[in-house]
Amino acid sequence: MEPTEEQQQALQKVTDNDLTGLQALLSTAKFDIDFVDTNGMTLLQHAVYKGNHDIAQILIDQGADVNSSKHEHNYSPLHFAALSGKEEVCMLLLQHGAKSQVLNTVKRTPAQMAAFVGNHGCVAAINNFVPRSDIDYYTTPRGLDKEPKLEPALTEVFHKFIMQVNVHPIGILLFLRTNRTLVEKHRQVKAVLNLMCEKEMKRGHETNEVLSFKFHWLSNVLEELTMAEEGELMKEGKEKDVLEYCIKKLIKPSGLDQFVRVTVHRFPYIQSTLFMQIANGVASTIKDPHYEKGSLMSVITSAINGHRGFASDSQCSACSNEKATRRCSRCKSEVYCGAECQKVHWSLHKKGCKPASAVDAKKDAAKMKENEQASIADLVSQQLASQSLEVK
Numbered sequence: 001m002e003p004t005e006e007q008q009q010a011l012q013k014v015t016d017n018d019l020t021g022l023q024a025l026l027s028t029a030k031f032d033i034d035f036v037d038t039n040g041m042t043l044l045q046h047a048v049y050k051g052n053h054d055i056a057q058i059l060i061d062q063g064a065d066v067n068s069s070k071h072e073h074n075y076s077p078l079h080f081a082a083l084s085g086k087e088e089v090c091m092l093l094l095q096h097g098a099k100s101q102v103l104n105t106v107k108r109t110p111a112q113m114a115a116f117v118g119n120h121g122c123v124a125a126i127n128n129f130v131p132r133s134d135i136d137y138y139t140t141p142r143g144l145d146k147e148p149k150l151e152p153a154l155t156e157v158f159h160k161f162i163m164q165v166n167v168h169p170i171g172i173l174l175f176l177r178t179n180r181t182l183v184e185k186h187r188q189v190k191a192v193l194n195l196m197c198e199k200e201m202k203r204g205h206e207t208n209e210v211l212s213f214k215f216h217w218l219s220n221v222l223e224e225l226t227m228a229e230e231g232e233l234m235k236e237g238k239e240k241d242v243l244e245y246c247i248k249k250l251i252k253p254s255g256l257d258q259f260v261r262v263t264v265h266r267f268p269y270i271q272s273t274l275f276m277q278i279a280n281g282v283a284s285t286i287k288d289p290h291y292e293k294g295s296l297m298s299v300i301t302s303a304i305n306g307h308r309g310f311a312s313d314s315q316c317s318a319c320s321n322e323k324a325t326r327r328c329s330r331c332k333s334e335v336y337c338g339a340e341c342q343k344v345h346w347s348l349h350k351k352g353c354k355p356a357s358a359v360d361a362k363k364d365a366a367k368m369k370e371n372e373q374a375s376i377a378d379l380v381s382q383q384l385a386s387q388s389l390e391v392k
């Protein structure tokens with residue numbers, strides 16, 4: 001249906017990012033906030049496509065439907081937010097109940113569309129989002145249980161733990177270092193993660209393979225603590241701290257690769273598309289003649305947080321965090337999040353740390369990354385210009 005004149009004005013204000021103008025109009029408007037234009041797009045869909053967080057917030061406050069499904073190609077608001085490249089807009093929709101497993105007419109989820117256009121931040125934001133209510137489910141006793149599966153006091157820290165975007169085992173262990181309660185209760189936490197892993201696989205058409213695998217992955221990092229406690233550590237008898245023992249073990253490239261292989265092998269849902277993708281990725285990485293020890297981790301990162309062509313120049317050498325800013329002051333070639341990561345990595349790095357100008361190689365890598373981003377930008381503009389957004 002053709003929008004009315006008043007609706008046209010509202011659409012125009014969203015297009016112009018005119019926040020105050022829109023507010024004024026909405027205060028007197030008589031139309032339904034979820035009216036659609038000729039392409040089946042609501043105001044909210046237009047706002048999030050433009051990546052305008054504040055306008056989206058106003059529309060949601062006015063009751064706009066975050067799961068509107070009248071678009072001609074079945075793009076949900078989250079699909080449009082994912083294309084906008086704005087993580088905070090994706091988060092806003094998710095926090096208000098946007099569904100992440102909806103498919104458009106080319107059978108792609110919002111995260112897959114974000115990955116397609118190279119918006120990795122959005123992929124990560126969507127794939128790692130867990131509503132708080134999913135955790136609350138475990139903090140009250142169910143059925144015949146007298147005790148809840150998860151102590152209510154752990155809710156907050158557990159939620160933070162599972163929403164962590166950095167899935168590198170060192171990143172996870174460093175998170176635990178500052179959140180010791182999870183280490184103390186790691187068996188309980190592991191059991192809940194295993195239940196959550198199973199649940200994500202059994203949601204019918206809302207099955208979330210990525211989250212299921214992530215929960216499995218986190219559970220296996222905690223399993224390392226159990227193993228250390230019950231066996232490895234007892235034998236050695238030297239180290240006292242389970243966590244530090246695991247950090248030393250997994251910072252080693254061979255230890256990390258071994259962890260990846262075992263954890264992938266243990267994933268129970270071998271029929272899932274994601275498992276096949278990961279298993280193939282692991283197999284082809286190992287077969288690659290240029291295979292370097294420690295590189296299997298990239299298969300996991302790209303499965304959970306979207307594909308990346310090149311390792312970023314600002315990636316922490318210890319925990320793979322994307323936004324590392326501190327360089328090793330001596331060799332200038334390694335980058336870290338901070339002193340903690342540098343310290344953890346030193347046992348490996350000390351041999352190679354020379355005050356030389358090995359910086360040139362890094363510069364080349366940065367150049368390549370720039371080129372890659374330019375070509376993705378081209379691709380996106382072509383795609384969006386046609387508005388057909390066909391993906392094969």
Ligand SMILES: [Zn+2]
Pocket residue numbers: 316317318319320321324336337338341
């Ligand atoms: Zn780091």
Ligand SMILES: [Zn+2]
Pocket residue numbers: 328329330331332333334349352353354
């Ligand atoms: Zn160095």
